[in-house]
Amino acid sequence: MSAIPPGDAACETVRAQMDAYLSNELPAPGGREIAHHLEGCSTCQAELATRTRVRAQLQDAVRATPVPDRLEDKIRRAVRGRHARPRTGLWAVAAAAAVILCAILIGLWRAQPSPEEAILRKTAGPLAAVLNVGLRDHLQCAVFRKYSKQPVPAAQMAAELGPGFADLAPLLAAKLPADFRIIQAHHCSAGRRQYTHFIIAGSRGKLVSLILTRKQSGEWLSAGIHQAGVDRFQVAAFESQDFLAYVISDLDAEQDLRWAANLAPTVREYLAAHGNNT
């Protein structure tokens, strides 16, 4: 059996298997070849050391999570309670029915949230507030609003966008897949906030929004594209210096992400050049 020789291609081979090596999951011959390569390759040694260190740091950080004192008792009580039910008699059935009926009535009595609020309420997590900023406009303006699905003429779009954003529409149009086109482009508002909104429709009823809004204080996203899914919608978000940008759709997660990755450079470049006029 030949050991993996040192060199870039060999290093790539080793690194591709390094995770299995680190988990002690490589069958013996592969493990031996890697060990042999590591002996003569300081670059791969350093890489393995980094990966090993990150794993140790992760172990340490997660294992330090304290368990709340009361949790064990709470669970014991719940297990005991669940398995010490009174015998079910007719009265119990009647009582259960009454409870269910009350619950239904209370549910009906509560004010029904609007459909977009119902979706926005499902969101949680560290960046939900920032992602919701875009999602709110998509729901309100592209999903639950009645409007013609016929594309608005280009001249009308340009007029509605105004000089600040008019040139962005054709730049975006050039980046879209062949079966998608911009059907509306305008400024709109949702939740007392202003947005620039491109509604893009595709074959088979797919709907994508590109939404831009000026950052407000305390709003930021770190580098890269953040993606999340809620209900049937995918939200991908990125930022420029002054704007938050969103690609929100009913595509699947990977497609939505590809769209965002495809449009982000154009959008960022445009905002960098025209940001002050918008």
Added chain:
Amino acid sequence: MPHLKELYRTAVRLLGDGPKAEDVVQETYLQAWKSFERFAPGTNCRAWLFKILINTTHRHRRNWFNLHLVKESEEILEQTAAATPPIPERFARQEILRALDGLPADYRAAVLLADVEEFSYKEIAGVLDVPIGTVMSRLSRGRKLLREQLSELARSYGIGQAGKEGSA
């Protein structure tokens, strides 16, 4: 109570929230208690409890915002053969956890089960109900994203630029 600590810390990292994690862990034990007759003696009790935990977590998370942080472009789909950019030797625990919480949930679960709970690939495949190949790719991508996030964090502090040691 067996494995409470491991189940709880995993749930906290999967759900990002202590109270939700408590609910999910409680439900896990209730479920385990209820289906105890289905547990075959001699099989791995810990892996069995984790499988119930993961299923319960999925059920709870269905309606929650499932936050993914991914690198721009399609780097994420590539193999993990690239060398890691410099990462300082020490991070605060909170920073490590924040980087972990930024991983897509499926990757995070694989990384937690392999690197923190030290399950074998075969056990993880059983817990997550996916083929071993999927475990391997989720783990590799998860670890890679974690390294990248840590290295990005280090860059934002202006450390590790020349491959030197730094501390956060």
